[in-house]
Amino acid sequence: MLDIKLIRENPELVKQRLATRGRGDEARVAEIATLDEKRRKLATESDNLKSERNKVSKEIGVAKSKGQDAGPSMAAMKQVGDKIAALDQEIATVEAQLQNVLLVIPNLPHESVTVGKEAADNPEMRRWGTKTEFAFQPKPHWEIGEKLGMLDFARAAKISGSGFILYKGVGARLERGLINFLLDLHTTQHGYTEIFPPFLIKRDAMIGTGQLPKFEEDMYRLRDDDLYLAPTAEVPVANLHREEILREDQLPINYCAYTPCFRRESGAAGRETRGMIRVHQFDKVEMIKLVKPENGYNELEKMTANAEKVLQLLGLHYRVILLCTGDMGFTSAKTYDIEVWAPGQNSYLEVSSCSNTEEFQSRRANIRFKDAQGKNRFPHILNGSGTALARLYVALLETYQQADGSVKLPEVLASYLGGQTHIC
RNA sequence: GGAGAGGUGGCCGAGUGGUUGAAGGCGCCGGUCUCGAAAACCGGUAUAGGCUCAUGGUCUAUCGAGGGUUCGAAUCCCUCCCUCUCCGCCA
Numbered sequence: 098m099l100d101i102k103l104i105r106e107n108p109e110l111v112k113q114r115l116a117t118r119g120r121g122d123e124a125r126v127a128e129i130a131t132l133d134e135k136r137r138k139l140a141t142e143s144d145n146l147k148s149e150r151n152k153v154s155k156e157i158g159v160a161k162s163k164g165q166d167a168g169p170s171m172a173a174m175k176q177v178g179d180k181i182a183a184l185d186q187e188i189a190t191v192e193a194q195l196q197n198v199l200l201v202i203p204n205l206p207h208e209s210v211t212v213g214k215e216a217a218d219n220p221e222m223r224r225w226g227t228k229t230e231f232a233f234q235p236k237p238h239w240e241i242g243e244k245l246g247m248l249d250f251a252r253a254a255k256i257s258g259s260g261f262i263l264y265k266g267v268g269a270r271l272e273r274g275l276i277n278f279l280l281d282l283h284t285t286q287h288g289y290t291e292i293f294p295p296f297l298i299k300r301d302a303m304i305g306t307g308q309l310p311k312f313e314e315d316m317y318r319l320r321d322d323d324l325y326l327a328p329t330a331e332v333p334v335a336n337l338h339r340e341e342i343l344r345e346d347q348l349p350i351n352y353c354a355y356t357p358c359f360r361r362e363s364g365a366a367g368r369e370t371r372g373m374i375r376v377h378q379f380d381k382v383e384m385i386k387l388v389k390p391e392n393g394y395n396e397l398e399k400m401t402a403n404a405e406k407v408l409q410l411l412g413l414h415y416r417v418i419l420l421c422t423g424d425m426g427f428t429s430a431k432t433y434d435i436e437v438w439a440p441g442q443n444s445y446l447e448v449s450s451c452s453n454t455e456e457f458q459s460r461r462a463n464i465r466f467k468d469a470q471g472k473n474r475f476p477h478i479l480n481g482s483g484t485a486l487a488r489l490y491v492a493l494l495e496t497y498q499q500a501d502g503s504v505k506l507p508e509v510l511a512s513y514l515g516g517q518t519h520i521c
Numbered sequence: 522g523g524a525g526a527g528g529u530g531g532c533c534g535a536g537u538g539g540u541u542g543a544a545g546g547c548g549c550c551g552g553u554c555u556c557g558a559a560a561a562c563c564g565g566u567a568u569a570g571g572c573u574c575a576u577g578g579u580c581u582a583u584c585g586a587g588g589g590u591u592c593g594a595a596u597c598c599c600u601c602c603c604u605c606u607c608c609g610c611c612a
Contacts, residue, residue: 141571144581151540151581154593158539167592174592342531342568471550473568 098199098461104129114205117212117422122202129202132195136188143184150177200304201311204457206422207394207431213421219434220421225405226414228438229496236502237441238494239372242268244502245520247494248373259370260362260377262487267520271493271506272380274513275486276355279382279407283483287403289353289384294333296356297324302336305462307428307454317359317377326359330383331480338387339462342473348466349388349396353483356381373487374446380486386479387464390456393477394431397453400481401433404449407484410509413492414438416445430455437488441495446488451481 104111108130112123153174157167206212211220229235242248247268253261264272283289303309303325308316317326327333334354343350358381369375384403388396401417408415420432429452436445456475459465465473497504503521511518 137571140581144571147582148580150592155540157592162539171592178592 098457099202099205100456100460101129101133101195101199105133111205115202117206117210118203118425119214119423120203125198125202129195129198132191132198136191136195139184139188139191143181143188146177146181146184150174150181153177197310200461203427204430204454206425207453207455209394210425210431211419211421212423214423215421216424218421219418219424222417222419222433224414224416225409226412226438228414229440231440233500235440235495235498237372238439238491241441241494241498241502241504245504247271247520250372257377260375262373262376262379267514267517270514271510271520272486272490274510275489276380276382278510278513279483279486280353280355282407282410283353283382283384283403287351287353287384287406289351289403292330292334292337292352292354294327294330294337294354294356296327296333296359297322298327298332298336299324302332302339302462305336305339306332306458307461308332311427314363315361317361327356328360329358329381329480329482330354330356331385334383334385335387335458335478335480336462338464341464343387343464343466343476345389345466345468348476349386349392352385354383354385356383358485373491374442376487382483382486384451384479384481384483387459387466387476388479389466389468390474390477393453393455393479396477397431397433397451397479400479400483401435401449401451404435404451404481404483407489408435408437408448410507411489411493412507413489413496415448426450426452428452428454428457430457435484437492439488439492439495441498442491446491448484448488448492449482451479453477453479 099111104126108126112126115123115126153170157170157174160167160170211218213219239248239250243250245268246266247264249263249265253263256263280291284291297319300309300323303316308325308328316328319325333356334352337352338350358379360377362375362377365375373379384400386396386400405415405417415435415437418434418436420426420429420434425432432450432452434447435449435451437448439446455477458478459475464476464478466476468474493506494504497506499505501521503519506514506518506520508518
């Protein structure tokens with residue numbers, strides 16, 4: 098959520114920066130300003146009446162204790178009370194309207210983000226490794242995995258429909274091993290504290306991290322209980338400190354968490370339907386940081402490096418791109434995507450997205466910290482995949498496939514696979 | 522799921538309709554004292570919003586959440602949430 102004071106005091110700046118996203122959100126700034134002004138005017142009026150009522154009510158108390166008649170004052174205050182009730186009703190309506198708009202306005206892009214319209218405008222920051230050379234035509238992961246008995250898409254569909262994965266035997270063990278590999282890496286090498294959160298999420302928490310109210314149709318919801326399936330660990334973990342005032346010495350907070358991620362992919366029907374590149378349920382290890390605002394962008398670089406380390410250790414070729422203003426997510430002020438090379442697809446796959454949401458989420462979730470001057474401030478909240486599992490799995494199978502159809506996985510995974518890295 | 526108890530400021534804990542934003546204690550900050558520290562004593566110590574702006578002032582709201590009664594609600598009524606104890610059920 099944007100700071101209403103910023104909109105009030107600097108509407109032109111807000112409009113300009115929203116415009117760089119190319120979604121027309123800047124058109125609603127005037128509407129916000131109008132509602133804000135209306136609310137303040139009504140509130141002032143109401144506050145003045147309340148002040149009068151408080152004062153007179155005290156006098157009534159004093160008069161009554163002395164045995165004096167306070168009838169006329171009481172009648173007058175009854176009138177005032179009715180006026181207050183009417184005003185407060187009106188205020189609540191305006192407030193709700195204001196919130197409705199404010200909650201669907203995206204974050205302002207950071208100055209360092211390239212202005213652009215779409216994915217094609219995203220600048221590439223760097224590459225690591227090279228595309229694997231094959232002496233044969235590399236196969237897609239679904240062929241490799243099904244032949245080796247690691248993956249069974251047909252039976253997954255039998256249970257849950259299309260867009261679900263069933264891992265089997267060593268395939269299941271690889272998924273489990275990768276989760277442990279990632280958590281071990283981030284907790285022991287990168288200084289993150291592991292969290293294992295609930296997967297069912299209350300509506301308030303979904304609003305806190307920005308999935309709601311705007312992206313309701315992308316979320317799985319349990320209608321009987323008004324709970325949502327976590328679309329990413331970012332939601333439960335970033336909400337962990339909601340409504341709290343942290344001490345400055347608690348920052349930075351670095352959390353990482355494994356969760357399955359549930360996504361309806363409602364707008365993506367027909368896209369990448371084959372295999373496990375776009376699915377309704379996938380595993381992910383997520384990194385979340387709460388940091389002092391002055392460290393936000395430094396920490397974003399560190400977090401991105403932490404995600405890159407995963408691919409480096411696994412020997413997977415990747416590139417890092419900076420999302421341009423038009424391609425960035427709703428909550429983000431700056432995002433790096435890491436894309437791993439998948440030879441069987443002959444394309445790069447997004448396995449990580451590292452973002453600084455600045456104060457956007459901390460303001461929504463009302464997470465603050467008390468600084469050295471005793472002032473409460475909003476920390477920057479960052480999130481980054483470290484990494485998404487399904488696509489990492491794809492890259493591993495496709496990169497390390499052999500001519501005979503077997504797969505030779507990197508040695509760093511040996512201890513997670515009972516020593517077996519050659520799957521055949 | 523059933524029965525009961527309870528949710529008050531950073532913490533503990535008073536408070537059943539009238540200057541209660543809230544006693545008291547602890548903690549914390551500042552000061553006095555001291556060579557220094559402790560003790561003692563004095564003072565201060567919530568959050569959000571509006572107006573005003575002189576680092577200040579002022580008004581409003583907030584005692585789990587929301588609604589109601591009343592001139593006036595932490596205190597009374599209703600709904601919901603959460604915690605604890607016992608029973609049931611269950612992995």
